[in-house]
Amino acid sequence: MFLAILVCKVGRFVGKLVGKGSSLPGKFALKICPDILRRVKMPPHILAVTGSNGKTSTVEMIAAILRSDGRRVVYNEEGSNQIEGVTTLVLTHATLTGRVKADVLLIESDERYAAQSFRYFHPTQFVITNLYRDQLTRNGHPEWVYDAIVPAIHPDTELLLNADDPLVSCFGRNHEKVKWFGLDRCPTDFDTPTGVYHDGAHCPVCKAPMTYDFVHYNHIGVYRCTRCGHHRHETDYTATALDLTAGTLTLDHSVEVQLAFCSIYNVYNILAAYAACRECGVDSAAIGKVISNYVLKNGRMQHFTLGSHHGTLLTSKHENSIAYDTNLRYIRSTQRPCTVLVIVDAVSRKYFTSETSWLWDIDFDLLHCPQVERVILAGQYCNDLAQRFSFSALPSERWSVQPDIAAAAQSLQSAGEEDVYVVTCFSDRDKLLNLPIVKKED
Secondary structure, eight states: OHHHHHHHHHHHHHHHHHTOOSSHHHHHHHHHOTTHHHHSBOOSEEEEEESSSOHHHHHHHHHHHHHHTTOOEEEOTTOOOSHHHHHHHHHHTBOTTSBBOOSEEEEEOOTTTHHHHTSSOOOSEEEEOOOOOOOHHHHOOHHHHHHHHGGGOOTTSEEEEETTOTTGGGGGTTOSSEEEEEEOOOTTOBSSOOSSSOGGGBOTTTOOBEEEEEEEETTEEEEEESSSOOBOOOOSEEEEEEETTTTEEEETTTEEEEOSSOOHHHHHHHHHHHHHHHHTTOOHHHHHHHHTTOOOSSSSEEEEEETTEEEEEEEOOTTOHHHHHHHHHHHHHOOSOEEEEEEOSOSOSSSOOOOOGGGGGSOGGGGOSTTEEEEEEESTTHHHHHHHHTTSSSOGGGEEEEOOHHHHHHHHHTSOOSEEEEEEOHHHHHHHHTSTTEEEOO
């Protein structure tokens, strides 16, 4: 154990010097001592977050809230969320005798590898945000991911579940310790599920048809199975009012929150963080003060200047149409004239694939609105994007192709002053933001 901790600490120190090393030190430590996570003494609170989307943002807000409450919190700020990254996190903040120096260990866990991360210890609270079709090349169907998470759930762990997600709510079946969070009806709701998948059309328990009172987006809403009665639970922590136009959110009828980013995704991330911190004993008013107008520091949304343009980069996870659709709805909700730059240059940071069928699942018709003056398609897969756009409602004269990202940015810089929205993934965002002509804002 001593040697594994020492090697991890040295590896982490060297990794920081070269700007890498969030998972490799943990990998070495596990080679030396495979059950190292069983041997270390964990803090009294171990809070984990998993799900298809929103993990990193939710974890960051939880950390900010708990730290403002005076807790010593350690978490994987770089988002390295598989067992090697979790091991690096734990051992980096442990003494050489194996005691983690924190009040709260906060873990962002990859949904596929949660069972490995929590083989030798278990969270005291486990937040599950959502389960969507995401990176189908490696993840397959959401129900397969559900089955991968089940072994990670310990009977003593308290589950904090998104009541509005029909599949996530199944984790609460036959589990004694469950708290639910969800969103009441709001003005932007739909009557029936949206998107191309219709994953909410059938009950995840018995496969019978599902009925909906209303839907917040895609298949997330208030549902009930017509056969077995699987339904949306009453919530313990609730977003009771939401006005995305005004940017206001009310939690449990009493906590008023101003939204720095007016997206339904952001609302659910806030709600999950609120529920987790309330379960950790933080006062609701104190939570509201921290998350009101909270701007994420993880780069999921970044502001920049390009020539006379004010720009906003919206991280839209490749191979995940729901992430794209949510950001496209946000662009559509704005009222100012804008240009949209869509970049697909590398499908994934984790593995090589040139599979782009997921582009056909994205509702690019959302960009067919008066304020979107033009769309530029850039990156290695710009022609795949062009083929997809040729089947969209957007007239061909309003979109163009520019393979080179730097050239696309140069053309924007040289003319106009409308707002610019960049829609791309983690793998591609720095290819724009690191250009000399792009000035990132704090």
